[in-house]
Amino acid sequence: KEVAQRICAQPGEDNYGRLAVLSNWLAETKIEFDVPADVFVPPPKVTSAIVSLIPREHPLAEADLSTLEKVTAAAFGQRRKMLRASLKQITNESETILISCNIDPTRRAETLTIEDFCTLARALKEYI
Structure with missing residues (x-):
């Protein structure tokens, strides 16, 4: 879930960083839903999340x-x-x-x- 939040973070948010900039530059990102630990065997000690990354036809802005x-x-x-x-x-x-x-x-x-x-x-x- 933490990585999902880092991928989808916006400017000014605590999780906003390099991963968010590069991911959102190339794709539309969205946390779809959380996956509870009890659906895994054995259950992990973390909550998981499903993230959708829809590639942009063109990057958000021009850059190399x-x-x-x-x-x-x-x-x-x-x-x-x-x-x-x-x-x-x-x-x-x-x-x-x-x-x-x-x-x-x-x-x-x-x-x-x-x-x-x-x-x-x-x-x-x-x-x-």
Whole structure:
């Protein structure tokens, strides 16, 4: 169930991270229902969930997959840091690039939308 929540999380939610960004960029995600432990033999000590992933005809926003993976890895790799600090591992010009993308450099990764990450990936592509 925890992985299902991480896949389907939205910006600002506790479970929102790299998995949610990449999953929702490529597919429409939804937790369909929980599966109680007693339907398994032996019953696990966790609750399971069924998730539907419906592939999008086109990704939610334009971005290169490899670049988006690297940008989200850097952004979420140091979760409580501001973006200007976490993206410095990609380039020392991270603050300037964030501003050029209309993203406040003091924001944290968990507040960015998928579209924000795609904009950032396009801007950072030449540095990766």
